[in-house]
Amino acid sequence: MSTDQVTVGTRRLAPGAPGAKVTRLELFYDLVFVFAFINVTNASAKTLGQGGLLGSLLVLALLWTAWTSFATLGNVVRADRGIMPLFGFAAMAVIFVASVSLPEAFTDKPSGLPGGLVFAGCYLVVRNLQLLALWYAIRDDPRLRPRWHRIAVPPFIIAALLLLAALTPQRLFAGDAQTAAQVGLWVLAIAVAFGMSQWNRFEGLTVVSAGHWAERHAQIVLIALGESIISLGVGPGLEAGLPLTWPIIGAAALGIAVIAALWWIYFDSRAIAGERALHRVHGPARIALARDAYTYLHLPMIAGTILFALGLKRILADIGDPTGAGLHERVGGLDAAVLYGGVALYFLAVLGFQLRTLHRVSRLQVFSLVVLVALIPVGAVLPPFGALTLLVVVIVLVATMDTVRYRHHRQFLRQEKFDEERALEAGETEWRRRYLEQQHKSRPDHPPEVAYTP
Template sequence: MTNRHQDLRDTPPPVALAQVDELIRTGGDGRLELIGLSITPHRRTVWSRAGASTSTSAAAWYDCVRGRQKRQKRGEPVTSGVGRLLREPEEQRATFLDLFFDLVFVFALFRLSHGLLNHLNWTGAFQALVLLLAVWWVWTQTAGIGDRFDPRRPAIQLLVIGCMFGSMVLAAAAPGAFGEHGLVFAGAYVAVQVGRSLFLVIVTRGDERQRTEMRVLFWYGVSAVPWIAGAVVQGWPREVLWSLAVAVDYVVLRIGWPTPRLGRAGAAEFPLSGEFLAERHRQFFIIALGELILVTGLTFTGDGFGADRSAAAVVAFATTVLLWRIYIHRAGQVLAEAVTAAPDPLRVAVSAIYAHPVMVAGIVAISIGDELVIEHPLGHTPPAWVAVILGGPALFLAGRATFEYAVFGRVSRNRVAGVLALAAISPATVFLPPVLVATASALVLAGIALSDAARARGRPPEPPSPPG
């Protein structure tokens, strides 16, 4: 072998990483074959085809360049393609783009609560739940973009803004989704989910991440069928088809999006930032509380500031504060640490993703109850009103207990006691004025918050201990 070829074998040539796959390949006999062009700052050098035995240095060089995809994971040097769109690990905080995207969901929750208020029965409650689950899934899947991709890149900004517009259309159609606006709602949902996934498949072309995005795109294509089919029928068939579509979207995440020819995604394909996950979920919870404040304020200013209405507004505001306190103590503070400490971080993340819409559903019900109580603080309380005034906090506590189990591997007894207390007082509340029913609900929540504070006093903070 000539000295030139010896040098070529033992010395890594000055080639950009993006060109490596075009310049090397392994021969059938285990030798490295170097073909193509190398661009240096000074000249263009033509490589002759040269066989090189896999000596230690050559093998090390081969391993280095073939490991290029691994170096393109979050936080490592990247040079081209999808690498430019990835986010650095030290930047795993919510950005202005994330908060801007969230704005549309204040509107979405407001529309959902008013849709349920106009159909305050079991059918309306079920329909509102289906719509809320769809809205939540749009948010959580789009919010995940900020964990993986750099929001400063124009392509990512356009993607998120496009999803934001689709979410606004979806929210606008929500109150009439089971009526004349079904096709608008379903079309907006499918457009956001399929469009976002298709975009990510395109931008990850040639990268190992594309396999994951293709799985997601496949399953959103599958769930699009019952979404669109349900939109063109009326009555209970729409409820059945849309429930099936929502179930598909939620279940396939849990089982790793098993896809023909691509298989099932492993946990390694879902790199998680616990800090980003926790911060984004806290922000959505604040959005839900913001909708609660919005409804309280708008209703309170609508028809004077009488003593009875003022008392109802005070109770509504106190309830909002108590919800915040119960959420943040203490699982809401340490979700990031729980994800880091968990033997299976993805399991903790998915549990948090599933627990939050239950809590948000409770807050939506509470907002309806607050509006009813402020508008009609006195008189008798119909059973449907009792269902939202007391059922909303009970639903919130159920979701909060699920969240607590995901973080600590146990559920506080006061959460269970709170749900039982709300159920126990519900039969008698139909004889009380609405403002007193709301006050009873707030007192139960206050008891839970005080119990949390008493248990924590004088003790070191409990570390997260997610179930194995």
């Protein structure tokens, strides 16, 4: 959507522009998702063997739909202008409450509020706030206003399914049947959320700024990687009051190495190439690419990062065991599947992103993914430190081979990105110089730095 395609309802709002970047307020909004990701990891760690991991991933998928609505709204209209910050602050509060309810989304505590109902209510409220903000932004556009109703339908269907999941199964089923009914309704709600985005791909809203869209999704991946660092930092042995040992220091260094390799695999060149691909297409083709490469494929990147953080958290519990017994025990199949499987899922999503944006994936990259998956049973029989060391060797080797094989393409992309950033910096510096000169001429009694009042 170009800037002249939207009739903004009030002059106090600023429509999105093709060159728009992420605002600081949008980064502030993302802080609440940091807590949400941490709570997903913590809830999974406590109930990993009792199906808690599946429930946490379902919750993550619905939280993702709420986040993508933030990203879409911030692309249509600036999030820091007019009344838009009020919508964002209100949504932050509701998402925080929803994040608090994550551990009880499927299993209620006797003395507390029903977690499933709380989460369903919060989801409905936050999506309604986002819909209300979108209506406020496009209410004077005669072409988009009628289509708003198509966008408004799915959140109510999803909330109704979540309410059914919280209320109905416990009255009709018991035991495993109740859990299966709840999970089935949640899966149906997620299918509606993602299926309706496919159906509504031509509803009139498109990606105004390719740079904004790519940057927003890159930053949420950074937040997920940051959550992995938090899991590493608050792991056993690194908290105050526990002794610092060489195994803990070694595990911390290995954990950082894996996180750095995950960053490198996506951000070093693929994120740049994906943004370039999004810039090159327009109209329906841009809608489809933004949806497939970012809305769909960045979710498994986030999920894989959280799974790795969960596995790292559990392995650190063994390495930080004060008795030292955990250092010699086998990791086990479940923990190895989470640790290695999380990295493999992340790499699979990155390769899918590469295939969708660049239309090619090498055999070496596919082979590397197969090796990661095949090493899960190997890691299961190793002690914690050995399993983590093996993962570091493999993922660093994958990142290194990938970089060396495509070094010429990588150098071209990075140089192009550097030249673009330098040109933008020079243009911004020149604009600021002219602006300060104009301000100083209009107010000669003030020095330029005082006259500068944006």
